[in-house]
Amino acid sequence: MRLIADIHTHTLASGHAYGTMSEMAYSASKRGLHILGITEHAPGIPGTVDPFYYMNFEVVPRTLFGVTLIHGSEINVLNDGTLSLEQTYIDKLDYGIVGIHSQCYTDQGKIKNTQNLIKCMENPKIKLISHPDDDHNPLDYELLVTAAKKHQVALEINNSSLLKQDRRLNCVENYRKMLKLCKEYCVPIVISSDAHFPDAVGKFDQAINLLNMENFPEELVLNMEDKRLMSFLNYLL
Numbered sequence: 001m002r003l004i005a006d007i008h009t010h011t012l013a014s015g016h017a018y019g020t021m022s023e024m025a026y027s028a029s030k031r032g033l034h035i036l037g038i039t040e041h042a043p044g045i046p047g048t049v050d051p052f053y054y055m056n057f058e059v060v061p062r063t064l065f066g067v068t069l070i071h072g073s074e075i076n077v078l079n080d081g082t083l084s085l086e087q088t089y090i091d092k093l094d095y096g097i098v099g100i101h102s103q104c105y106t107d108q109g110k111i112k113n114t115q116n117l118i119k120c121m122e123n124p125k126i127k128l129i130s131h132p133d134d135d136h137n138p139l140d141y142e143l144l145v146t147a148a149k150k151h152q153v154a155l156e157i158n159n160s161s162l163l164k165q166d167r168r169l170n171c172v173e174n175y176r177k178m179l180k181l182c183k184e185y186c187v188p189i190v191i192s193s194d195a196h197f198p199d200a201v202g203k204f205d206q207a208i209n210l211l212n213m214e215n216f217p218e219e220l221v222l223n224m225e226d227k228r229l230m231s232f233l234n235y236l237l
Contacts (some may be wrong), residue, residue, distance in 0.1 A: 001208050005223040006201055007037030007070065007233075008097055008130060008156065008192035014040045015047025017196035022064060024198050029065035031202030034226055036064075039072040039097050042085040044104030054089040070094045070235060074130055076104050081119035083126075090125050095233045097156075098123075099130030100137045110138040117144065121151040127233050128190055131158040132178065135169035145181040154222055154232065155182060160194035162206035172210065179214045188222045188232065 009024055010017035019027075021038055028036040041048040057071045074097045076084035083090070084104060090096055098120045100113065107113065117139070120126055129148065132139055132155060148155055157175060161168045182189055191208065195201045211221070222229045 001211065001218060001221070001224065003191060003202070003204055003221075003223050004033060004226055005035035005037070005229050006033055006193050006195065007035065007072065007095075007190060007223065007229070008039050008074065008128070008158070009037060009195040009201055010040060010074075011038060013049050013053065014196070015045065019198035021060065021069070024195070024201055025064035025067050025069060027198040027201040028067045033067055033202050035068045035070060035223075035229065036201070037070045037072050037095070039074045042073050042075040042083075044076040044078070044084040045101060046103060051085060051089045054092045057092060070233070072097055074099060075120075075126075076101050077116050077120050078104065079106055079108065079116070081116035083120055083123060090123065093125055094235050095127040096123065096125040097128045097130045098126050099132070102136065105137065107137045110140050111143070113137050114140040114143045118147040118151075121147055121153045126153055128154050128156055130156050130192075131161045131168070131194065132156065133158065133161050133168055133171045133174045135174065139174075141174070141178045141181055145178065145185050145187050149185050149187045154188045154190045157189055157191050157207040157210065158194050159192065159204050159207040160200070162210065175210060176214060179211070179216050182220060183216060186220065188220045189216075190222050190229075
């Protein structure tokens with residue numbers, strides 16, 4: 001499986017990552033990626049950017065080291081089912097990712113957690129659900145997958161989660177369950193590194209191994225083809 005994009009990554013601007021945008025793009029280029037998405041954490045994660053960060057993307061080159069840069073944010077689900085970034089700033093993004101983070105979310109049980117995620121999917125900028133894999137905040141995968149299909153949102157297989165299974169409760173089992181349902185309902189996925197250091201950009205080995213074990217169809221993996229991914233994100237190359 002040959003992937004051409006990594007659209008969930010963080011630079012030192014997120015407060016707990018350790019590379020610059022240029023360093024991340026250089027690493028993406030060395031790994032043969034065509035597209036790199038930088039998705040700094042939205043408010044709610046300690047030390048992350050002030051929202052004003054999202055207002056100044058025009059100064060960033062769209063291409064670095066031959067890699068197309070796209071601008072996103074990993075936005076938090078809050079306990080009332082709202083997003084942790086105001087719409088004024090969301091409008092400045094090429095796309096949004098949304099996920100549950102324990103730093104700003106308290107588990108409300110499987111159904112309510114899922115309903116909160118689904119509510120966030122209704123925002124048209126949200127294109128990807130990040131790391132839906134941890135039973136510390138359990139999810140109903142049937143509800144999640146069918147809602148993703150309805151709202152045209154992809155689900156992520158997060159390589160970083162698979163590298164730290166000791167902290168992500170029932171991660172592999174949950175991904176297997178989710179992938180089976182994605183096959184059944186023809187819901188697309190994105191494989192991401194969730195890189196917090198340049199060397200991790202474009203590293204997908206654990207995720208690819210899992211997809212191979214589950215015989216997951218390549219046509220449902222969005223970041224295998226530039227046009228397929230960018231069309232899904234509503235971004236014109």
